[in-house]
Amino acid sequence: xxxxxxxxxxxxxxxxxxxxxxxxxxxxxxxxxxxxxxxxxxxxxxxxxxxxxxxxxxxxxxxxxxxxxxxxxxxxxxxxxxxxxxxxxxxxxxxxxxxxxxxxxxxxxxxxxxxxxxxxxxxxxxxxxxxxxxxxxxxxxxxxxxxxxxxxxxxxxxxxxxxxxxxxxxxxxxxxxxxxxxxxxxxxxxxxxxxxxxxxxxxxxxxxxxxxxxxxxxxxxxxxxxxxxxxxxxxxxxxxxxxxxxxxxxxxxxxxxxxxx
Numbered sequence: 001x002x003x004x005x006x007x008x009x010x011x012x013x014x015x016x017x018x019x020x021x022x023x024x025x026x027x028x029x030x031x032x033x034x035x036x037x038x039x040x041x042x043x044x045x046x047x048x049x050x051x052x053x054x055x056x057x058x059x060x061x062x063x064x065x066x067x068x069x070x071x072x073x074x075x076x077x078x079x080x081x082x083x084x085x086x087x088x089x090x091x092x093x094x095x096x097x098x099x100x101x102x103x104x105x106x107x108x109x110x111x112x113x114x115x116x117x118x119x120x121x122x123x124x125x126x127x128x129x130x131x132x133x134x135x136x137x138x139x140x141x142x143x144x145x146x147x148x149x150x151x152x153x154x155x156x157x158x159x160x161x162x163x164x165x166x167x168x169x170x171x172x173x174x175x176x177x178x179x180x181x182x183x184x185x186x187x188x189x190x191x192x193x194x195x196x197x198x199x200x201x202x203x204x205x206x207x208x209x210x211x212x213x214x215x216x217x218x219x220x221x222x223x224x225x226x227x228x229x230x231x232x233x234x235x236x237x238x239x240x241x242x243x244x245x246x247x248x249x250x251x252x253x254x255x256x257x258x259x260x261x
Contacts, residue, residue, distance in 0.1 A: 002132040002139060003185045006076045009159035009178035011187045012128030013074035013121050014138050014208045015058035017067060018249055021045055024059055024069075027247050030225045031218060032056075032136040032210065054130030056137045069249035072109070072119050073141045073188075073206045075159060076178075080106040080122040083158065087112075090157040091150075098122075112154050114145040115204040133211060139256065140209035141188040144202055148174060148192045155190075200230070207244070208253050215241040215257040222247075222255075 006012040018024040025036035028049060034056060038047040046060035062069065077083040080098035087094065087110045095117065096109035106122035121128070131137045145151045152174055155161050160179040165172050174190040193202055212218040215233050222245050223229065230252065231244035242256040 001184065002187050003178075004128070004132065006123070006128045007178050007180075008076055008078050009161055010076040010128075010185075011073060011138070011141050012076045012123075013058070013119075014071055014129070014141075015046075015060065015074070016069070016071050016251055017062045018059055018069050018251070019062055020249065021047070021059050021061055024247065024249065024251075025049070027222075027225050027227065028057075028059075031221050031227070032212075034136070051131060051136055056129055056131050069247070069251040070117070070205070071208050071251050071253055072117060073208055074107075074119040074121045076128065077120040077122050080108045080120055083120050084108050084110070086158045090154045092154060092158070100124075112145075112151060114147045114151045114154075116143055116145060116151070116206050118206055135211055135213045137211060138208055139211040139258070142207045142209065142254070143188070143190045143205075144193050144197065144207065145190065145204045146193050148172070148190050151190050202230075205252065209242070209256050210253065212255045212257055215243055215255055218255045219243050219245070 002011050016024060028034050034049040034051055036047050036049055048055045049057040084094055084098055091113035093111045095111055098106055098108040101107050103124050104126040105124040109119040111117050133139045143151060152163055156163055161176045162179060164175045166175060175186050176188050177185040219229060226248035228246045230246050233241055233243040235241045238259055240256045240258040242254055244254045246252050
């Protein structure tokens, strides 16, 4: 569960790069009930998804030639410049050097040594998302990678994450949380790409999870709105019912109806 207020290493933001922001806003509006609020021409087409007046995600146009639509997860850093150095020292690469975003904060984007893109946010006026874990908001992030051991070492080095390996039906799932957060601060997982996943076209990437009241109903709305099912719904005891989806432009994400005790 993502915890707030956000601390260093916390998952605190998620945004979508889209070839058609308006069409993407329509899709996620139908699926999650989100409203899209553009930040104006000075923000280059970037805007905020809101739910009940709170920021729950963001979206903007694709900025690099040849880029494909994708969600990007962001982690809290108290010093984006220091994190950039730590990323390079740990074997990652810089996609976008640290830069100020008006007075909202300082942003940088990276690729980890296994090929997964992510970003960091040094909060200014904007501390992070206004709502998480509630229905139709961000609740988890999962890294699928061909080299989970290298990924674990990298993120532990950069963010000092707490890492816990768990055995699940013949494979290892690694749960990550910010340093000192304990079990209540679990915010994501790392898992290796299986042969079956590779055959189905899964690649190394971070995937956001959004909480929904009814996983199967959400799948139906996504399909009616032009999305596709990448992994059919599955119930994991003690975790919840989840499915992997892609939006009309191919951006990958998952929905989950978490188990309640």
